[in-house]
Amino acid sequence: MRLLVENIATIPPRPAVAQSPACGENGRVEALHQLAVRLDKKWFRATAGLLLLFPIVALVWVDRSAPDPGFHQRLVFPGSRVAYAAFVARWGNELTAAMWHDAVFILLWLLIVPALLVVCRVVLAPVHRRETPANRPRSSFDLWAAMPFVACAAGAFDICEDVCVLVARHHPWCVPVMTTFALLKFLAYGVSMIGVFGLVVGPWAAPALRPLLRWTFSWFDKLAHHHPDVHPTTSLPEDGHETIGIAVSGGGIRSASVALGALGVIDRPSTNGSPSVFARARWLSAVSGGAYTAGGWRVARRPGDPVAPSPTPTSDGLFETTGDWFRSIQSRRRYLDNGVLSLFGGIVNVVVRTAIAAGTVLAVAAIGGWFTGRLVHSRVVQPCFPQRCVGHPTAPTSKMTTPSALKFGDLFRQSTVVPWALLLSFGAVVCVVALCLRGDARTAGMNAALACAGIAVGLFLILVGVPASILYVHKVLGFVAPAGYNATDSATGFGAVIVAAVATSLRRALVSEAKKRWLRLGGALMALGVFLWAGKVADAVARHGTTGHSRLQSGWTPVLALIVVVFYECIPAHRLTLGGVYRKRLAATFTLANGTTIPLPALAYDQEPMWASYVGADGPELVIAATAHATGNQIGGVAGLGFTFSAEQFVLYDAQAWVSPAAAFPSGSWWEGYPRGWIVSRTVALSGAAFASAMGRQGLGTTNALLAGLGLRLGSWIPNPRWSVAFNDDSRRPRVHLGYFAKEIFGIYRPTTDPFLYVADGGHRENLGLVELLRQHPRPRVVLVIDASGDTPGTFTTLHEAIELASVELGIHIEIDWQRIEHPARGLPGDCATSGVVTFEDGTRALLLFAHYQVCELSPAALKQFAAQHKNFPNYSTGDQFLTQEEFDHLVALGEHMGERMLALASEVEPG
Numbered sequence: 001m002r003l004l005v006e007n008i009a010t011i012p013p014r015p016a017v018a019q020s021p022a023c024g025e026n027g028r029v030e031a032l033h034q035l036a037v038r039l040d041k042k043w044f045r046a047t048a049g050l051l052l053l054f055p056i057v058a059l060v061w062v063d064r065s066a067p068d069p070g071f072h073q074r075l076v077f078p079g080s081r082v083a084y085a086a087f088v089a090r091w092g093n094e095l096t097a098a099m100w101h102d103a104v105f106i107l108l109w110l111l112i113v114p115a116l117l118v119v120c121r122v123v124l125a126p127v128h129r130r131e132t133p134a135n136r137p138r139s140s141f142d143l144w145a146a147m148p149f150v151a152c153a154a155g156a157f158d159i160c161e162d163v164c165v166l167v168a169r170h171h172p173w174c175v176p177v178m179t180t181f182a183l184l185k186f187l188a189y190g191v192s193m194i195g196v197f198g199l200v201v202g203p204w205a206a207p208a209l210r211p212l213l214r215w216t217f218s219w220f221d222k223l224a225h226h227h228p229d230v231h232p233t234t235s236l237p238e239d240g241h242e243t244i245g246i247a248v249s250g251g252g253i254r255s256a257s258v259a260l261g262a263l264g265v266i267d268r269p270s271t272n273g274s275p276s277v278f279a280r281a282r283w284l285s286a287v288s289g290g291a292y293t294a295g296g297w298r299v300a301r302r303p304g305d306p307v308a309p310s311p312t313p314t315s316d317g318l319f320e321t322t323g324d325w326f327r328s329i330q331s332r333r334r335y336l337d338n339g340v341l342s343l344f345g346g347i348v349n350v351v352v353r354t355a356i357a358a359g360t361v362l363a364v365a366a367i368g369g370w371f372t373g374r375l376v377h378s379r380v381v382q383p384c385f386p387q388r389c390v391g392h393p394t395a396p397t398s399k400m401t402t403p404s405a406l407k408f409g410d411l412f413r414q415s416t417v418v419p420w421a422l423l424l425s426f427g428a429v430v431c432v433v434a435l436c437l438r439g440d441a442r443t444a445g446m447n448a449a450l451a452c453a454g455i456a457v458g459l460f461l462i463l464v465g466v467p468a469s470i471l472y473v474h475k476v477l478g479f480v481a482p483a484g485y486n487a488t489d490s491a492t493g494f495g496a497v498i499v500a501a502v503a504t505s506l507r508r509a510l511v512s513e514a515k516k517r518w519l520r521l522g523g524a525l526m527a528l529g530v531f532l533w534a535g536k537v538a539d540a541v542a543r544h545g546t547t548g549h550s551r552l553q554s555g556w557t558p559v560l561a562l563i564v565v566v567f568y569e570c571i572p573a574h575r576l577t578l579g580g581v582y583r584k585r586l587a588a589t590f591t592l593a594n595g596t597t598i599p600l601p602a603l604a605y606d607q608e609p610m611w612a613s614y615v616g617a618d619g620p621e622l623v624i625a626a627t628a629h630a631t632g633n634q635i636g637g638v639a640g641l642g643f644t645f646s647a648e649q650f651v652l653y654d655a656q657a658w659v660s661p662a663a664a665f666p667s668g669s670w671w672e673g674y675p676r677g678w679i680v681s682r683t684v685a686l687s688g689a690a691f692a693s694a695m696g697r698q699g700l701g702t703t704n705a706l707l708a709g710l711g712l713r714l715g716s717w718i719p720n721p722r723w724s725v726a727f728n729d730d731s732r733r734p735r736v737h738l739g740y741f742a743k744e745i746f747g748i749y750r751p752t753t754d755p756f757l758y759v760a761d762g763g764h765r766e767n768l769g770l771v772e773l774l775r776q777h778p779r780p781r782v783v784l785v786i787d788a789s790g791d792t793p794g795t796f797t798t799l800h801e802a803i804e805l806a807s808v809e810l811g812i813h814i815e816i817d818w819q820r821i822e823h824p825a826r827g828l829p830g831d832c833a834t835s836g837v838v839t840f841e842d843g844t845r846a847l848l849l850f851a852h853y854q855v856c857e858l859s860p861a862a863l864k865q866f867a868a869q870h871k872n873f874p875n876y877s878t879g880d881q882f883l884t885q886e887e888f889d890h891l892v893a894l895g896e897h898m899g900e901r902m903l904a905l906a907s908e909v910e911p912g
Contacts, residue, residue, distance in 0.1 A: 048120055049204050051112050052196070058105040065101050067094040072102075076161060076182035077379040079389060079415055081172040088169050095169070099162050106162075110155040113192065114148040116200050121145070124203035126734055127726040128755045142753075147195025154188035157181050176418035183380075183419050183459060207731040213671050217570070220670040225606030227677045228304075228613070244281040245773045245780035246620065249798065250288025250763035252690065252878040253335060255788035256590075257888050258853050259286075259293040260326065261895025262786045264319035265903065275314045277784070277903070281620040283776055285769035287762035288688040289878075290786070291624050292335075295684035296590030298622045300325055302609050307594055311618050321892070328592055328599035330889075334882045338588035338602075339581075349581045350712070356568060356576060357711030360741070362533055363564035369534035370558045373541025376467050381416065382406065385542050386471060406471060411464050420459035427452030470539050523702025526709050565738065573673040573736035574716045582714050583685035591681045608679045612663035614647035621646060622680070625762035625772040626687045628652055629694035629715070629749045636809045640696045640765045641751055644772050645683040652721045652751065653775070653809070660721035666733070673736030674718055674756070689714030689760040690878060693744035696764030697801070708744035715760030723755045763789070770802045774812055774838065781846050783838060784902055786895070788853040790878055794823035796852065811841035814848065821852055828864075832856045833901035849906055851898035859897055866890050 066072060071091070075098075078084035088095065121129060121144055129144045164178035246266065248259040267278035286294035300307040300318055307325050309317045318325050337343050377385045386406050427449045434445025540553050574580070591608065592600040614622070628643040635641075635655060642653035650665050652658040660666075668674035675682060692715035693708035700707075707713045717736045719727055727733045734755040743749065749758050762769065767789045773780060789798040799816070806812040816836040823829050832855070836848035853874050855867040866886075867873045874894055876887065883891070 044123060045204050045207070048116055048124065048200060051116060052200060052204075055105060055108045055112055058108045062098075062101045062105050066098060067091055071098065073379055075165060076178055077415070078175065078179075079379065079383060080413070081175050084168060084175050085172065092169070095165070099165060102158070102162055106155050106158045109158075110152065113196065114151045117148040117151060117192075117195050120200045120203060121147075124732075125199045126203065126732050126755070128723045128734065128753065129199065144195065144199060147192060147199060150188055150195065151192040154185060154192050157185035157188055161185055176414045177422070179415050180419040180422050184423075184455070187455070203732060210731050210733075214669055217670040221676060224676060227606060227608055227610050227679055242280045242282065242782075243778055243780045244277060244620075244782045245283040245285060245776065245784070246278070246281050247285040247769040247773045247783065247785045248287070248290030248294055249769060249785070249787045249789040250290060250688070250761065250767040251788045251790045252289040252688075253292070253333065253881060253883055254790070254853075254874070254876050254878065254891060255289030256292035257333070257883065257891035258788040258874075258895035258898065259290045259786055260319060260329065261892035261897075262851065262899040262902075263293065263297075263895075264321065264326075264892075265896050265899030266784065267316050267319050269314040273314065276316070278620070279311070279313070279315055283623055283773055283780065284620040285623045285625060285773035286687070287625045287767055287769040288690065289788070290769065291684045291687045291762075292586060292590050294622055295586075295624065295680045296325075296329070296592070297619075298614060298617075299591045299603060299608060299680050301617060301619055303613055303617055304609075305594065305607075307592060307600070316619055324595075324598060324600055325592060329590060330885075331599045332589045333885075333888045335585050335589035336881050339584040346581050346585065350578060353576055353578060353711040356571070357709060357741075359564055360568040360738075361530060361709045361745070363561035365530045365534040366537050366561040367558050367565070369537030370541050370561075372466060372534070373470075373538035373543075375462065376470060376538065376542040377544055381463055382411075382467050385467060385544075408468075411468055411471075416463040420456040420463065423452050423456035423459065427456060466538070467542075469535065470542050473535065473539075521702060522700065522707075523705030523709075526706045527702075530709075568741075569738050572668075572670050573740060574675055576711060576741075577713055577716055578711070579682075579685050579689065579714050579716050582688070583681050586685055586688070587681040590684075608681060610662075611645065611647055611650075611665075611678050611680060611683070612661075614680075615662075617647070621648075623769075623772055623776070624680075624683050624687045625766070625769045626683070626689075626759050627696055627762055627765040628751050628757040628759050629692075629696065629764070630751050631747060631749045636765070636805045638696055638765050638805070639694070639699070642765065642772055642775075642809075643757065643759055644775075645678075645687075650678075650721060652757065654722065654751065658721040658724075660719070660724050664724075665721075666719040666724070666727040668719075668735075671735065672733070674716070685714065686716060686718075686759050687762045689716075690763070692758075692760035692764075694747065694749055694758055694760060694764070696761075698764055704747060705745045708741070713744070713760075715758055717756040718759050720751065720755050720757045722752065726755045766802050766805050767798045768802045770799075771806050771809065774806055774810060774840075779840055779844060779846065782906075783846055783848045785848065785850045786898060787851060788874075788891075788895075790875070791852075793854065793875060794829075796821070799850065799852075813839040815839075816848070816850065821850075821854070821856075823854075827857075828859075829854060829856045831858055831901060831905075832898055833905050835905055847906070849902045851902050853891075853894055853898065855894070858901065860893070863890065863894060863897065 062072075068074075068091070071094075074087060075091075075095075078087055125144070158181075161178055161181040164174050164181055168174040168178055246263075248263070249255055251258075263278060266281075267276045269276050269279075284294050284297075297316075297318055301311065301316070307318065309320075309323065311317055317323070320326060332338050336346060339345060341348065375381060377383070383389050384406075388404050388406050388410050430445055430452060431449035434442050434449060437445055537557065541557075544553065568576070587605070587608075588602040591603045593603040593607065595601045624645040626643045626645065627640040629640045631639070633639055642651075644651050644653075645662075647662055649662055650660045662678065665678055666674075667676050667678070669676060691707060692713040693704050694715065695704060717740050736756055740756060740758075743754075744758065751757050762772075766772070768785055768787060770783070770785055773783060785799075787799065791797045791799075796818075803814045803816075806814060814836055817834045820831045820834040821829055832853070833849065833851040836850060838846040838848050840846070855863050855874070859867075870887075873887070874891055876883070876891075
């Protein structure tokens with residue numbers, strides 16, 4: 001083996017790895033930055049706050065100076081031309097003065113707010129909101145950069161509305177146009193206020209507010225213990241050290257068991273007394289189930305207090321089947337049974353987290369339904385809902401008549417049709433004009449047309465669609481209700497059916513993958529159930545006492561729902577997933593301390609060292625591979641990017657490597673919503689996060705949203721190395737807020753623009769750990785791959801995917817001798833191991849030794865006999881978390897056979 005290593009092609013010098021850069025700047029932004037350097041930030045912050053007061057004061061003045069409460073709302077939403085004429089007849093003398101007051105507010109808004117949004121985005125806002133075209137992907141839309149334009153549009157719509165108010169006094173046809181501009185005005189003001197809070201108010205208040213909130217919740221942090229920061233005394237391996245890499249695949253407890261046996265054989269010293277392959281290896285790359293074993297080994301070899309026996313120059317010794325560490329894992333192979341309160345404690349944790357997550361989703365739906373109901377029964381849509389408004393309180397008494405039930409035609413009045421019809425027509429004209437243009441002008445025109453169409457559809461839903469739904473769905477439910485039941489009872493029955501369907505979808509999602517097409521409907525069923533609940537609230541509120549839902553109609557409904565949402569917001573995001581429960585079970589099984597009895601005690605949480613403590617530690621460098629999920633396919637054709645944890649650095653592999661030193665990786669707090677310390681067992685749980693709200697190659701469609709909505713996910717949001725500069729300022733560093741929960745539900749993952757990454761199972765992208773191993777520098781000369789990933793026998797799908805990904809992302813070509821391991825038409829395959837050649841982009845080569853978990857002609861008789869008696873062996877489902885003693889022992893034996901075959905095959909391969 002040593003000769004083989006020494007004769008592989010020479011490895012080139014280690015290239016530089018890209019570091020996290022500061023935000024790129026164009027000319028305008030650079031000038032503003034220079035201004036910020038010259039100005040005192042505190043002075044600028046005080047000035048920004050003072051300037052923002054002017055439009056606020058003007059808005060209060062406009063409202064207070066109105067001749068009657070609700071004056072402006074009744075003015076721009078009269079409901080009809082007759083009602084508008086009656087309103088003008090009553091308030092005509094005050095109308096001009098009100099318009100002048102409004103003009104003062106508009107002037108202050110246009111002079112102050114857009115400029116503040118531009119400057120504060122550069123000077124005060126968090127770094128990740130300062131994106132410019134220089135550092136933003138071409139396909140990415142920068143919402144924050146568009147905020148000043150939205151603010152200008154809001155002022156422009158307000159001016160147009162005021163002009164229409166004055167024109168409509170003499171030309172009633174202008175009333176629907178006035179209403180259209182009023183709706184657009186409120187929409188633009190609402191969106192621009194998001195920018196004001198995100199770019200001005202938030203950064204302005206952050207230096208005082210963030211420390212206060214962090215201090216308020218700091219007593220929760222004190223309940224958690226600190227991890228020891230122990231640094232080993234051994235030195236890093238020199239470049240002349242043998243560049244051998246070992247990769248252990250994912251596959252749950254099945255893969256962990258196989259890895260135990262294979263690594264035990266690879267760690268045996270040679271017959272001539274030379275060090276074992278494991279002792280000479282430079283890297284140990286692990287994914288998911290393989291990371292259980294690899295991570296347990298790494299923590300067992302922690303500096304200062306390693307688990308016995310101590311490693312020797314020729315062997316590590318930890319994987320010996322007679323050793324205490326191995327026997328402890330063997331006795332705890334049902335790892336979900338381990339930890340506090342065993343399996344029962346895990347179930348309780350699941351139930352509690354599911355209740356909190358699902359309750360928050362329902363609370364948000366209740367808030368949306370309550371305000372939707374109020375909007376339907378308002379001057380903007382249908383003031384008399386569910387009755388017909390044939391008159392208006394401002395109209396003469398002679399014109400008032402007794403209202404009757406609302407009809408379908410009443411939904412299509414001028415005030416509810418003209419706004420969306422005008423926008424749709426304008427969008428069609430813009431589309432026609434854009435088709436006559438070329439290049440960027442055509443693209444801009446088509447985007448504007450799509451925006452108009454989108455807003456028109458939204459207005460149609462608000463003005464016509466929602467009232468029609470509340471009006472007629474209620475009637476349909478009442479019609480189909482059994483005798484003695486009403487529409488509410490019928491809706492409750494439908495809701496129960498939806499809950500049952502969701503439960504069925506979830507059960508199948510967690511137990512089997514045999515019916516993926518049906519599993520993909522889980523989120524759709526959840527959405528239907530949430531819409532039914534929100535619709536029930538909206539129906540009750542819109543009818544204003546015509547139904548019996550007095551509790552839902554009460555103003556306490558949104559208050560109580562808001563309390564639930566705030567409660568969710570006050571709990572750290574990483575504690576609301578199942579990751580902590582999962583980590584504790586894995587740690588109780590594989591992360592062990594020294595002891596005198598079997599099984600060895602689990603290492604206490606506050607005794608596990610930080611990742612950086614393992615820099616230069618004995619043995620190969622552990623590299624744990626995970627997946628940073630993304631919306632849409634990335635460079636490798638998968639909806640995710642590579643993310644690795646090691647003692648030296650945490651790396652996101654985008655078009656380049658975004659590196660964050662492990663010792664300096666941002667640590668959070670209770671308020672900031674991500675862990676205070678980065679330890680091996682936590683990253684092992686992330687790499688093994690089999691089911692999550694994003695699952696890459698194994699995505700379950702809308703059922704991913706269901707897993708998020710019920711809190712049944714193992715992934716977690718962690719700081720993005722691409723934006724590590726955003727975490728340098730404690731007063732403005734980002735936190736994992738409720739918006740990230742919404743991102744999970746709607747599947748929005750943006751590793752290029754968000755300060756946090758959604759990291760989950762490495763197998764969602766590449767389940768061997770081979771690609772991340774081939775990234776290492778200097779290039780590995782020998783690569784050993786232990787595959788127990790769970791492919792259908794004879795397919796080797798995981799290896800094919802890894803080969804394709806290495807070719808696309810790294811320009812690496814891999815050739816394999818498939819004939820040795822292929823399944824014949826009858827009988828067993830000839831071998832479980834084979835060899836191959838890895839050719840790097842610079843032409844250098846490495847030897848690949850690949851072992852697949854299959855019983856073959858060369859397997860021991862005991863394995864063949866067990867496989868003949870147990871048809872599922874060794875292809876146990878990843879969902880099977882509870883191996884019997886017999887199953888565990890035979891998987892370990894299979895791993896030992898795989899290790900023996902790789903070593904034997906290495907001695908047969910011609911050097912060079």
